[in-house]
Amino acid sequence: MYFVTLFMAILMANIVKSSAVYARQNEIILACAEEAPSPDFLELSKLLQASNSTSLTRRQSQQDFNFNVFAHVVYYDKTARGGYVEETDIKKAIEAMNRNFDGSGISFTLVSVSYTENQDWATYRDVEAMKDDLREGTYADLNLYYISSIAEDRGQITTSGRCSMPVTFTSNGKPVDITTRKDIVVSEEYLVGDGCVIVARAVDGDTVTHEVGHWLGLLHTWKSDCSDDGDMIGDTAPQESPTWRCSSVTDQFSDGTPANYACGGWRESNMYNFMDYSDCTSTFSAGQKKRMAYFAEYREILGSRGPTHHSSRPAAAAAASAPAPAPEAPPEPPSDANEDNTQRLRWFKRSIFEQEGGYDLCMGLAYFKMSGSSSLSADHVDRACGTEIFCKIIEWDWQGLGPQTMRDRLGFASHHECIAGHEAEP
Incomplete structure (x- = not known):
């Protein structure tokens, strides 16, 4: 009884604080660890919000983008807790992500799945070495690293996922148009560090969709400070905290649209948006799709200029065709009397x-x-x-x-x- 009561109290408190899903002992579990956007990225995002006149924006409307996906399962034992994910589950997650991105002009193709047993890497230690050893492709290729847990520096904080934001470039304090500056290339350091780390127990398609939204330049739909521009997308309403549970949104506008009181007024709820935290996410806004299309072409342009990084282990390329190690079967549970x-x-x-x-x-x-x-x-x-x-x-x-x-x-x-x-x- 105390266990459940404590869980509920912590959950409700964290909904107010918009910080964590639950806590136990010294560990706090978050739904996502959004990478802090750089000042250059924020400056470019503000420019994109204010104007549609850039050459990249003008050319992207009819273009479709398909990204290669290289998945890397890094585990210390063959259980979900140990970081293990079966290849069939990864395929299902990519299929679900493609459904979620339907209508955006963006799709994903799973190229390979590799398996690596390494306890340090599986527990988010020596991440740079892990990525340097396993990463495949260019800046336009999505690398997903499935591991056991993600521990941040702020105590023991485990998250379901963490994705890198697009790298941006400035000159004299202003964003550089990479379509006219052909000398702009991504460094090897940024290339290796790019990608998404996903906790194996969060292999579902919605988790990957949310994280890849960050990879394509989207921020969370909420911001506790109403004095700034929030997620800098024009058609997502200001929001001070995550939604968490859709059943908690009980207010509606006269047309039935879910409503949320935020930043001094009633706004349309972002509860269905993939970049919110809720249990009913199902869509990206038109503005978010346009922003992702911008950064999709941005990544493709930079990817075409190199460099290309290949795994330092020759065997990794063949991992997709090699059978994945069989997971350890759990003990047979006792049957129910009913x-x-x-x-x-x-x-x-x-x-x-x-x-x-x-x-x-x-x-x-x-x-x-x-x-x-x-x-x-x-x-x-x-x-x-x-x-x-x-x-x-x-x-x-x-x-x-x-x-x-x-x-x-x-x-x-x-x-x-x-x-x-x-x-x-x-």
Whole structure:
């Protein structure tokens, strides 16, 4: 009881602070660690917000962009907690990302998936060496590094993902138009450091979509300080904190559009936007698509000028065709006394917290969605949390659907009905 109450209190406090999804002991878990944009990047973004007259903007409207994707799985054991991701899951995530980017003129092609066992790299130590050893391609190629955890310098902070923003260039304090300055090239240092690091337990397509939004020049839709230009996209409303849960947005305009009070007035909620934190993200705005198209061409131009970086290990190029190492099978769980629920809601011993990163999966329910195309099944959540905690959290997560819908979909409509369908823990 105390465990769940503490989780809920921390979650609600962090919604107000717009800082973290949950905390335990000295570890804080964030949904994303947006790289602090450089002053040069902010200056260019402000210029793009204010004017559509640049030569790059004028030429991009009819152009489509396809980026090669090189995925690198870096793990210390063959579990999700250890950083392991199966190639089929990565393919599904890229397919989901392509659906999310539909209509933007931007798409992605998975070229290869490599596997590396290295505990230091899998736990975000010596990241520069990891990227230098594994990175493939030019500045126009997306490299995804799936690892166990991301630890920042501010204590023990683990995030679901971290992507580099596009590098920008200035002259005399003003952004340089790279289409007319053909001498502008990306340094080897910036090339190697480019890409996205993703926690293996966040392999779903929406997580990658959000992070790649940063890779293509998008900021979060919220900013706690209303005195600046926010995300510098004209058609995303000012927002002071993440949405987190869409069920918490109860206000609407007369036409039914979800409303959010921010920066001294009622604004359209960004709850459906991929660059918000919410459990119902589904779209980019027209302005965001235009901004990403700008930086997509920006990356392609710089990528065409070189340099090109190849993995220092010859075997890495063949990793895509080589079979991935088989994951270790978890122990068979005990069956449920209620035969009707055996396949869906099973009782698991507390030792499951030592399997497949179960503790983190359970506590991360506020971020890993319970509905939608990339959802976790109720069975997976029950497996991670144990039934007592599962029944409490899932009642809280699904209560907005109403008792009848919950009963139709889950077989129960309350914590007590959920518990009643299971035998006591042995």
